[in-house]
Amino acid sequence: MVDVNGQDIVKGIIKALNNEFGDNYTYYINDIPQGFEEPSFYVRLLDSSFNLIYGNRYLRKNIFMIRYFPKSELEPQQEINAILDKLYPILEYIYMENDLIRGTNMEANIVDNILHLQINYDFFIVRPIQRGPLMQKLIQKQKVK
16 A cells, blocks of 8 residues: 555545535534534544554554534434444445555444544555665685585
8 A cells, every 4th residue: 555644544534424424414624613514524533653564564553533413402312323323334444545444443432412433544554665786796706625
């Protein structure tokens, strides 16, 4: 996989949400403006790490928070439960550029009638190795006893 940043994954998440829920929902990235519209989704990269595993192979770990703000003031719990049931399969696999990436460790909780879904998108990156100059000549001298 090519070297990508967290914003590429955010775009993949927004695209997956928009494909399922359409334009009836508002999608916010990184910041929520004052007076935002409901129903809406808010997507943000919470934590990211980049670790060398072996040679030129790196593990990139990304933790994202997806919040859902329901429209219903009378039955927000039912609306949240219905959305949550759809989110798990939608976000398990997303397209990031031309690659398919799998979401793992999905955890959801509801605080003050707002759904908070945390999901990991981890993947390996193989970077090209910078090679030094190759040996030009080899002279070998050998004697037999």
